[in-house]
Amino acid sequence: MAFVDYAKFYVKAGDGGNGCVSFRREKYVPKGGPNGGDGGRGGDVIIRASSALTSLIDFKYRSHFKAERGEHGKGKDMHGRGGKSCTVDVPVGSVIKDAETGECLADLTMDGDVFIVAKGGDGGLGNTHFASGTNRTPRIATKGKGGEEFWLVIELKLIADVGLVGLPNAGKSTLLSRLSAANPKIGAYPFTTLEPQLGVLQYSYFEPCIIADIPGLVEGAHQGVGLGHNFLRHVERTSILVHVVDAAEEEVENNYRIISDELLRYKEELAGRIQILVLNKIDLIDENRLKELYTVFAKFCDKVLPVSGQTGDGLSELKQLIVDTLEKMQDGQ
Structure with a gap:
């Protein structure tokens, strides 16, 4: 449908x-x-x-x-x-x-x-x-x-616990499929996802949480560029933002800032939203490059996690971090 x-x-x-x-x-x-x-x-x-x-x-x-x-x-x-x-x-x-x-x-x-x-x-x-x-x-x-x-x-406006944001082709749909039982369309080209996708993360000791893949965010999204203006509203109700960047891209830091700026320009309060930065596609870079990226992003992100949606590396740690963060929020920490 x-x-x-x-x-x-x-x-x-x-x-x-x-x-x-x-x-x-x-x-x-x-x-x-x-x-x-x-x-x-x-x-x-x-x-x-x-x-x-x-x-x-x-x-x-x-x-x-x-x-x-x-x-x-x-x-x-x-x-x-x-x-x-x-x-x-x-x-x-x-x-x-x-x-x-x-x-x-x-x-x-x-x-x-x-x-x-x-x-x-x-x-x-x-x-x-x-x-x-x-x-x-x-x-x-x-x-x-x-x-x-x-x-x-x-x-x-979708009501989800976790919102996946990032530039097109950053690997959000693949992550959603690996974190949940969702089956979104996946392809190696921009705007594969043309509508928000929902998945449910099941964890042994924690109640199921809803994850939303928010498509169409590009530079200028808050002004209607790309598909972002149609879907930015779905970010508003999420408790946690999982910002996915393609670690194999040359302009990784700039790509991160593009989405961060778009979220801020859309609604200032999103700047204070709890955020997890996911360095995706680490299977495509060497260890030295990964250490370099981790050092760069750790300066301004509290939660940085390297993963590979393709191989599954780091996904268990990402699930645990999402659940732990939601649990602390529920406890008022």
Whole structure:
């Protein structure tokens, strides 16, 4: 199934039913008082987060959501039935925004979170409400109010414990496949991964953690260059960033700085995110070059780990470091 993380859609809450003008008509009371019922309230449009969904693909096939209107009031003081609400299920991690103003209306981060995005209109009043000492037979009733309606934007931000970031072809997809049971597309050319990939890291004594491979990050990603602008939002919710660099490239340090700068320019708080630097593809360099790189990066990175996604060297240590780091975060260390 295709991964879709952005959609625009329209919601319309139900209109309220109209109030009724009616009078009692009985055999021995030919001119009875008013007995018009009120109109029913319109249904709401509700957004609900569901862990059963992982993409916004359904919005490609349906982009208009309308709740039921309230029924009109009737005679004999019969009030109209309220309209049924319309519930729209979205993935956990969805952010709802006003399409016109860009205002963030809701951020649904937990399974079962709900948000009433459009409220139904109130029902109109029947003529019983307008009877008075001077007007015993009011022929007045009010119309129901219109339900709210909006064009909205929904953005999905993946909720993952670990985010894999790095330039295209740094080996992130290979690492994801070795760290988890995920099976992403892997190839020796840029932009093999065209959408975020998720995997689950299983560890003996630790609860499973979710790893996300964030694609499309290149220089200028925060301004929309490459694919990065579409996917940078998925970095926001990760607890740990695993920055993967290709140790076999000549400009290793510069490549690291490119991604670090893009993350900082996208959101400053990402600079304070716990980060593990992975020197990948060490099977393609000699020991002296590896020592040189380790010395360079150890000056400004607390956690530097040489690995080879191809041969598996260092992967056990990387798994252990990820789990230990998450465990310390949970303990508040």
